[in-house]
Amino acid sequence: MKNVKLLLVLATVTLTAVSCGSKKEAPKEEAPKMLVLYYSQTGNTKAVAEEIATKLGADIEEITMVNPYDTGFQATIDRCLQDRERGIIPDIQPVKANIADYDIIFLGFPVWFGTYAPPVQKFLLGADLSGKKIVPFCTFGSGGLESSVKDLEQAEPNAEVMPGYGVRAARMAAMPKEVDQFLKANGYLEGEFVQLEEFPAQHDVSEEEAAIFDAAVDGYPMLHAKAKTVATRTLPDGMEYLFTAEDLPRENSPKMPPAGELQVYVTVVNGQAPVFTKVIR
Ligand SMILES: Cc1cc2nc3c(=O)[nH]c(=O)nc-3n(C[C@H](O)[C@H](O)[C@H](O)COP(=O)(O)O)c2cc1C
Incomplete structure (x- = not known):
């Protein structure tokens, strides 16, 4: 019985020490809501x-x-x-x-x-x-x-x-x-992410690059443009292209004049057809 009492006393002391210890810690920054x-x-x-x-x-x-x-x-x-x-x-x-x-x-x-x-x-x-x-x-x-x-x-x-x-x-x-x-x-979630390299300077498009651009925008009615220059960077599973393109007049929407110069992002995932990911007008 004495032993049980001693154990209880020890447990109380330990618990108090633990809770005191945590009180002394520097206050943690509250997670943003x-x-x-x-x-x-x-x-x-x-x-x-x-x-x-x-x-x-x-x-x-x-x-x-x-x-x-x-x-x-x-x-x-x-x-x-x-x-x-x-x-x-x-x-x-x-x-x-x-x-x-x-x-x-x-x-x-x-x-x-x-x-x-x-x-x-x-x-x-x-x-x-x-x-x-x-x-x-x-x-x-x-x-x-x-x-x-x-x-x-x-x-x-x-x-x-x-x-x-x-x-x-x-x-x-x-x-x-x-x-x-x-x-x-952007630091909202913990974990590993791929840090992409910056795009290098633009160069005039080659025939092959122009064909990638045309394939990427083919079939999208609101995008009728011709690639002029491009920069490329590698992705973990393919390549990304940043094209500068000239917006061309749309025959079916004569009221919408060409927007001038566009920036068009295109990705080519290994083994897949080129797709554009966004256009900046
Ligand atoms: C009235 C209207 C205007 C739109 N304007 C644009 C536009 O200016 N640029 C664009 O890229 N997509 C435009 N879209 C396409 C929508 O942004 C696109 O379909 C979007 O994914 C719809 O999102 P939701 O499913 O959450 O409604 C437009 C769609 C509608 C209905």
Whole structure:
């Protein structure tokens, strides 16, 4: 019985010592609170949002509209153009999350007309993101992350707009791996990532490189361009090309004048056909 009492006393002393010891440790920096907030009309951006939230264990919320768009592409374009003419930015349902509780907001959107879709514009008009870090992510037909980021920086001058992630709707299969690398490379997730070398200087395209460009953009109606110069770098599983191309007039859209010079990123994964990953206009 004496031994049992002694053991109990020792255990109490040890427990006290352990809890005292942990109290003396330098206070750990609290993990930043992260919210994934997104609008998605047809599901692509939603898939990216869910991938990010799952990987980070972050809270997630969808921005929804009071009067949602018709899901048809042309009907959506028509309503957007009509809204624009009338100066209307459509109403959204109140966001449930208390933005003030979060340090980092992953803000997701489809690129519409070169920038974030109107429901995200509406959210930004009503939210106070001062002092927050905003990590933009988006999906697009051909590109628009860079132009969206410029608009975001203008709309939120008191927030810190961080490097973002964007993926073509046609390349959603590549998204989970790219999101993983993006989160690791930017320090949101621990783990190894591939640090790509910088592109070297551009050189005039060879016939072979011009053929790679043409194969990559072939069949994409909104991209009618001719490659001029290129730089290449190696990827773990292939090659990446950064083309500078001249936008050519589109016969079927005479109202859309050529955009001038474009930057077109193309990857060729070993054994696969070339695909473009984004266009910067
Ligand atoms: C009204 C409208 C405008 C669009 N404008 C662009 C654009 O300017 N650039 C682009 O690359 N893709 C554009 N797209 C394509 C969408 O960005 C793309 O399909 C996106 O993946 C849709 O995301 P979601 O599935 O999350 O709605 C547009 C689509 C719609 C409906």
